[in-house]
Amino acid sequence: MSAAATPSRPTLSVIVPTYREAANVPRLFERLAVVLDGLPWEMVVVDDDSSDGTYDVAYSIARRDPRMRCLRRVNRTGLAGAVIEGWLASSADFVAVIDGDLQHDETVLPQMYAALERAAGNLAIGTRIPDPTKPGGLSPARQKLSDLGKWFFSLVSGVEVSDPMSGFFMTRREIVARLAPRLSPDGFKILVDLILSARQTLKAVEIPYVFRPRTAGESKLSPLVGLDFLGLVVHHASGGALPVRFVLFAMIGAVGLIVHLAVLWLLIGGSAPRDFTVSQIGATVAAMASNFVLNNEITYRNRRYRGVSKITGFLIFAGLCGVGAIANVNVANLLYHAHRSWGPGGMGWEIISGMAGAIIGVVWNYAASNTFVWRHRRKN
Ligand code: GDD
Numbered sequence: 411m412s413a414a415a416t417p418s419r420p421t422l423s424v425i426v427p428t429y430r431e432a433a434n435v436p437r438l439f440e441r442l443a444v445v446l447d448g449l450p451w452e453m454v455v456v457d458d459d460s461s462d463g464t465y466d467v468a469y470s471i472a473r474r475d476p477r478m479r480c481l482r483r484v485n486r487t488g489l490a491g492a493v494i495e496g497w498l499a500s501s502a503d504f505v506a507v508i509d510g511d512l513q514h515d516e517t518v519l520p521q522m523y524a525a526l527e528r529a530a531g532n533l534a535i536g537t538r539i540p541d542p543t544k545p546g547g548l549s550p551a552r553q554k555l556s557d558l559g560k561w562f563f564s565l566v567s568g569v570e571v572s573d574p575m576s577g578f579f580m581t582r583r584e585i586v587a588r589l590a591p592r593l594s595p596d597g598f599k600i601l602v603d604l605i606l607s608a609r610q611t612l613k614a615v616e617i618p619y620v621f622r623p624r625t626a627g628e629s630k631l632s633p634l635v636g637l638d639f640l641g642l643v644v645h646h647a648s649g650g651a652l653p654v655r656f657v658l659f660a661m662i663g664a665v666g667l668i669v670h671l672a673v674l675w676l677l678i679g680g681s682a683p684r685d686f687t688v689s690q691i692g693a694t695v696a697a698m699a700s701n702f703v704l705n706n707e708i709t710y711r712n713r714r715y716r717g718v719s720k721i722t723g724f725l726i727f728a729g730l731c732g733v734g735a736i737a738n739v740n741v742a743n744l745l746y747h748a749h750r751s752w753g754p755g756g757m758g759w760e761i762i763s764g765m766a767g768a769i770i771g772v773v774w775n776y777a778a779s780n781t782f783v784w785r786h787r788r789k790n
């Protein structure tokens with residue numbers, strides 16, 4: 411134990427969100443002790459009640475070394491929320507976020523700290539770059555997509571950042587403390603949320619590093635969570651009125667509409683043309699399946715159904731969406747006919763009635779999904 415060499419007040423809190431990282435937490439702690447030697451630092455593990463006992467591993471380190479602290483959250487999940495709570499548990503001058511799986515290169519932390527201390531900026535971001543010792547890197551298509559993402563992000567945020575999806579960064583604690591009430595705990599892209607919430611008050615310094623492969627445990631995120639980014643952009647564009655989850659849910663609903671029309675077109679026009687009603691039912695089931703799968707993977711990833719339980723989840727979802735469809739049609743009809751009794755019809759009013767029905771439908775489906783479909787806790 412080196413408590414004697416550790417001043418009582420840490421100036422840097424390194425927040426580590428964890429879910430099932432028992433094997434990685436002690437290794438990360440040891441590595442931080444090496445690279446941050448000489449600095450008053452602490453590591454704050456924020457664990458969502460992992461079934462592998464990650465929190466116990468962290469607590470046992472904390473019992474012998476005050477540089478470790480752990481916050482075990484129960485009945486709650488979510489990467490962004492864990493990070494926000496870790497920040498709020500800190501009283502240091504600077505806070506960093508690093509993944510618990512050793513994929514982020516902790517050796518650049520001192521550079522981040524130095525950049526903030528000399529006020530080169532108030533946000534230091536670890537930017538992923540291709541490994542220079544390995545040829546190849548990103549394929550031209552991936553590079554294009556990444557460039558497009560960067561361009562779009564700088565357009566909406568007014569901040570030039572080459573890796574806004576990074577989960578590895580450091581900033582001043584007072585900044586996150588001020589912005590915390592505005593941040594969305596349900597997302598994954600906490601850096602995007604922070605930059606958008608800060609409304610151009612952040613100046614970023616980028617520190618390149620090579621993203622490492624995982625050696626223990628498994629990844630909890632899928633590339634699809636990139637969509638979280640769009641959800642955050644719309645959330646902020648609405649002045650915070652639309653929750654990120656609702657935006658994702660509605661975007662997936664729009665994809666479902668496209669699936670519906672495509673399947674309908676295929677069934678009606680296929681080599682063995684089918685009856686309209688049969689085709690419409692087929693298209694409806696396909697759209698509901700697409701909505702269920704995408705919401706399960708993205709919107710409600712933290713509480714997702716796995717394996718055969720997906721069937722139960724889908725049946726509950728489909729039943730509730732049926733209720734939403736009935737509400738949708740009836741509200742649209744009601745408005746449409748109410749208007750007819752007032753005067754002559756017109757295409758404008760039909761569209762308004764149809765839209766009102768669709769909005770009632772999506773709001774119902776969202777509320778019902780939150781309350782009844784994806785309400786169970788994640789157990790994996
Ligand atoms: N507390 C908590 N709750 N932690 C979580 C949760 C959760 O629901 N889900 C994931 N984590 C933790 C993991 O244990 C890990 O320490 C870290 O968050 C990142 O999760 P991974 O599953 O390893 O994500 P990834 O490697 O696919 O993506 C990461 O790196 C990307 C590139 O920097 C994330 O940090 C992404 O946000 C980032 O874009």
Ligand code: MN
Binds near residue numbers: 509511513624629
């Ligand atoms: Mn990872």
